[in-house]
Amino acid sequence: MSLSAFLRSRYGRGFASRAEIEAHHDAAFRRFRAKVMPRSPFYRDMTGLPLAQLPRMNKARLMEEFSAINTCGIDRDQAIQIALSAETSRDFSPLIGDISVGLSTGTSGQRGLFLATSGERRLWAAIMLGRYWPQLWRRQRVAFFMRADNALYRSMSNLLVRFEFFDLLAPFDEHLPRLAALDPTVLVAPAQVLAVLAREHIAGRIALSPRRIISVAETLSPDDAALIRHAFGIGADQVYQATEGVLAMTCSRGQLHLNERWLRIDRDVIDPATGAFCPIIHDFTRKSLPILNYRLDDVLIPDPTPCACGCASQHIARIEGREDDILWWESAQGPRLITSEAIRTTIACLPQKLRDYGIVQRGKALHIWLDGAETGAENALREQLLNLGSRLKCRPPEFVFHTGSPPEIGAKRRRIRVEKGPHIDEFRA
The missing domain is CATH 3.40.50.12780 (ANL, N-terminal domain)
Known part of the structure; x- marks a missing residue:
């Protein structure tokens, strides 16, 4: 065989x-x-x-x-x-x-x-x-x-x-x-x-x-x-x-x-x-x-x-x-899956350069780390993510921006993830 x-x-x-x-x-x-x-x-x-x-x-x-x-x-x-x-x-x-x-x-x-x-x-x-x-x-x-x-x-x-x-x-x-x-x-x-x-x-x-x-x-x-x-x-x-x-x-x-x-x-x-x-x-x-x-x-x-x-x-x-690590945003029809590919593409299309990034969804808040970003990157990304939500007919979470290196995400480091916890279960419910 x-x-x-x-x-x-x-x-x-x-x-x-x-x-x-x-x-x-x-x-x-x-x-x-x-x-x-x-x-x-x-x-x-x-x-x-x-x-x-x-x-x-x-x-x-x-x-x-x-x-x-x-x-x-x-x-x-x-x-x-x-x-x-x-x-x-x-x-x-x-x-x-x-x-x-x-x-x-x-x-x-x-x-x-x-x-x-x-x-x-x-x-x-x-x-x-x-x-x-x-x-x-x-x-x-x-x-x-x-x-x-x-x-x-x-x-x-x-x-x-x-x-x-x-x-x-x-x-x-x-x-x-x-x-x-x-x-x-x-x-x-x-x-x-x-x-x-x-x-x-x-x-x-x-x-x-x-x-x-x-x-x-x-x-x-x-x-x-x-x-x-x-x-x-x-x-x-x-x-x-x-x-x-x-x-x-x-x-x-x-x-x-x-x-x-x-x-x-x-x-x-x-x-x-x-x-x-x-x-x-x-x-x-x-x-x-x-x-x-x-x-x-x-x-x-x-x-x-x-x-x-x-x-x-x-x-x-x-x-x-x-x-458990898929992003979900609210829509009129209920929670909608947001692929990490859509987020990566949005970041890749920014006119400003950045060294690295990390995105963690915690319930209805989206925490975003921008490392080594040029001036204006935060506002540009905020606008593009709002546009993404509009195209997908859903409502993005609250954006919370951080500067510096993104957090380590375990041995298999992922730039985009969902943080486990009761708040995610409540959101998905």
């Missing part, structure tokens, strides 16, 4: 129609309910149910039912101890038999577990290498920046691929000499790390010449994408991967598509005007820890136009962020 997955990922034409995708999913689910669900104590009595009638899952429920859901007989507490020990020691090699265990915090900070058998690791590596290996006839050197290593990631290593892990919890400056010595042909890192490396490269503090750059773990903003292209002369591909699986990848034209070859992804639409939805995942390749009817709180914006690559898998305009 790994070889066929590699060839399909690299040379496959993709799905020609939505009907072809649906037929593929129906066949995959028939196999899954016959061969995998009976091995799960949690699902073995549900094999006759349609997908939509299976229990709705999220990270909290998956963790609660972990011992019963997985098909490997692995106890949740044992898995947590192994994962926590690896996080503390930074030694990510221990396995349970041939099964790797990983710990995820995600953007919500809520702890989650994932499992991967040797077969699942080979399949993942085949898909990734098939899609993103730059030149088959050359040995590749992969630099992988991530919070935690895992046997899943190391499964990319082979005679033709040298894989090196760079721990994001270690001092960043210590990585630069080893990174320069590796001189990676493939650079894989979160978007913010890629942006930092791009600045280091432009400043001449490190010289890199990757043939492929892959952004993972967080949303790649247009600003960071432009900076990366300017620094290295190539654009960054995107892999949208969560604990629950690889949800989307960029195609040969650089457009993001849902990974409908390996997953069925249904939609919980939260904004009919834009089609914005939270994905509901059914993974028919995950045999160790079945992922079925699993709702993520990420918000995706679909692109209704067909992609020039010819694949019918859903084309995604962008990953907007987590559901």
Whole structure:
């Protein structure tokens, strides 16, 4: 299966129609309910149910039912101890038999577990290498920046691929000499790390010449994408991967598509005007820890136009962020979703220059930090945001301007976010 997955990922034409995708999913689910669900104590009595009638899952429920859901007989507490020990020691090699265990915090900070058998690791590596290996006839050197290593990631290593892990919890400056010595042909890192490396490269503090750059773990903003292209002369591909699986990848034209070859992804639409939805995942390749009817709180914006690559898998305009971090402004019809793309575009179109910005919605107040802004930027931005509200037929929150550097927004720094709290719930209600 790994070889066929590699060839399909690299040379496959993709799905020609939505009907072809649906037929593929129906066949995959028939196999899954016959061969995998009976091995799960949690699902073995549900094999006759349609997908939509299976229990709705999220990270909290998956963790609660972990011992019963997985098909490997692995106890949740044992898995947590192994994962926590690896996080503390930074030694990510221990396995349970041939099964790797990983710990995820995600953007919500809520702890989650994932499992991967040797077969699942080979399949993942085949898909990734098939899609993103730059030149088959050359040995590749992969630099992988991530919070935690895992046997899943190391499964990319082979005679033709040298894989090196760079721990994001270690001092960043210590990585630069080893990174320069590796001189990676493939650079894989979160978007913010890629942006930092791009600045280091432009400043001449490190010289890199990757043939492929892959952004993972967080949303790649247009600003960071432009900076990366300017620094290295190539654009960054995107892999949208969560604990629950690889949800989307960029195609040969650089457009993001849902990974409908390996997953069925249904939609919980939260904004009919834009089609914005939270994905509901059914993974028919995950045999160790079945992922079925699993709702993520990420918000995706679909692109209704067909992609020039010819694949019918859903084309995604962008990953907007987590559901809890979406801006909502008041309108006559109730709260209206305001995309971060609309805010970024408004700021990018200002005639005045600024070094950086940060925007935090706190209930009905929008706090705006402008760092290094030229004279008149505050008034200009106020006017443009009011114009944006008028065009979208909604009422912006009160604007509260601040000077200086924007606040740090967690490990995955986002320039635009919503601050959690009761005031947001009251506003959304």
